[in-house]
Amino acid sequence: MTTPIAPRFTPGERVRVRRAFPPGHVRTPWYIRGCEGHVERLCGAFPNPEELAYNRDGLPAQPLYRVRFRQREVWPDYAGPGHDTIDVEIYQHWLEEVR
Amino acid sequence: MSHEHHAHGPGGAHEHLPDAEERLGYYQTMEIAVRELLIEKGIITPADVRMAVEAMDARTPAQGARVVARAWTDPAYKARLLADGSAACAELGIDMGPTRLVVVENTERVHNMIVCTLCSCYPRFLLGLPPDWYKSREYRSRAVREPRAVLAEFGTVLPDDVEVRVHDSTADMRYLVLPRRPAGTENMDEATLASLVGRDAMIGVALVETKPPGS
Amino acid sequence: MRSHHDMGGLPAGPVKRTEHDYALWEKRVDALMMLLSSPQRQLLKVDELRRNIEALGPQAYDAMGYYERWMHAICQTLIQRGVITIDELGRKMEEVAAARRGAP
Structure with missing residues (x-):
């Protein structure tokens, strides 16, 4: 049993999604890359889908978070009120600290 | 035998298939x-x-409706459902397979809505197979960027003081919206309440009304 | 490059609230996925299925139905894994099509 990667972020913490564009199968939507939000919860650790896609084991498991973003920060022209939000599940290797 | 198979290559009907009329x-x-x-x-x-x-x-939306009705009538169950969706569904005898279900509650202040922009992830063990529109380019593209416009197309118009919270189901979690219990249903039993809960309300594009959906 | 399946936020028309009762063949495609990905078989991972769907060109992705994309991807995965060969699949498909046409 491979030990899962330890979580680096805690609920409430502000994080940024990496602005990265690797080729291949990734589960981080294009529109959320580069956006800042806060960790809503840690969902657990799961095998990395970027590896599973090629029939590898995806281990060690990556911590998976639900990250909450303000819609107006995701879409500058967002038509709704400022409190509208969007939650996206993001694996830890796609997240970085916000200083 | 269909005439179409000449034009369409490997076509024609087959006597063993119930959908034999189709090419x-x-x-x-x-x-x-x-x-x-x-x-x-x-x-x-x-x-x-x-x-x-x-x-x-x-697997049909009726399973989800049972879960919702139980949560409306049993506060302790609702607490367990919000803490661990899959375990609470299993309590009602629903086989959730490998699904990790997250239940998000609609309140006076927050309305939740589910989409999967990358494919069409859906809580299929609970609600069955998704409707076509859930898998459509239109829904997948627009639900994240203009959720209120999409909701309005479903006849769901929410005041600005309600926070619309979209969930993009991108990874290992699956989502169920726990809709708000409509006013005027205080005397209804659990089975009657369940009959009011439609699939679309559990995806978060509709609200629960005091009459069953489609009636 | 942004992949065609990764469509969140792109412009699109009104949601057409269509639905249909799934045909038996569509449910069977779904059943194949469930069976092949089961813990006792482990012959397909959902992310392999997704990768093979994402590898479809934009034109094919849009032209194909949902379960047509799945069937394509299941088939590709089984070939990539060496569970079936292109040759035996091709021959079997010819056999199936011929049987449906009523050919000898």
Whole structure:
């Protein structure tokens, strides 16, 4: 049993999604890359889908978070009120600290 | 025998298929061929396929409606449902398979809505197979960027003081919206309440009304 | 490059609230996925299925139905894994199509 990667972020913490564009199968939507939000919860650790896609084991498991973003920060022209939000599940290797 | 098969390649009807009226398309042919090869190789049996289809047919939005009605009438159950969706569904005898269910509650202040922009992830063990529109380019593209406009197309118009919270189901969690219990249902029993809860309300594109959906 | 399936936020028309009762063949495609990905078989991972769907060109992705994309991807995965060969699949498909046409 491979030990899962330890979580680096805690609920409430502000994080940024990496602005990265690797080729291949990734589960981080294009529109959320580069956006800042806060960790809503840690969902657990799961095998990395970027590896599973090629029939590898995806281990060690990556911590998976639900990250909450303000819609107006995701879409500058967002038509709704400022409190509208969007939650996206993001694996830890796609997240970085916000200083 | 259909006349269409000349124009469409491997076509024509087949007497063993209940959907025999349909032209047998390329991918239908592929499905039969792959299934037969897997059976020949001893990887699956015809009974495996039949049972998987039967299990699929048994999963319907009524399962989700039962969960919602129980949460409305039993505060302790609701707390367990919000803490661990899959375990709380299993309590009601629902086989959730490998699903990690997150239940998000609609309140006076927050309205939740589910989409999967990358494919069409859906809590299929609980609600069955998703409707076509959930898998459409239109819904997948627009639900994240203009959720209120999409909601309005479903007849759901929310005041600005309600926070609309979209969930993009991108990874290992699946989502169920726990809709708000409508006013005027205080005296209804659990089964009657469940009859009010439609699939669309559990995806978060509709609200629950005091009459069953479609009535 | 942004992949065609990764469509969140792109412009699109009104949601057409269509639905249909799934045909038996569509449910069987779904059943194949469930059976092949089961813990006792482990012959397909959902992310392999997704990768093979994502590898479809934009034109094919949009032209194909949902379960047609799945069938394509299941088939590709089984070939990539060596569970079936292109040759035996091709021959079997010809056999199936011929049987449906009523050919000898």
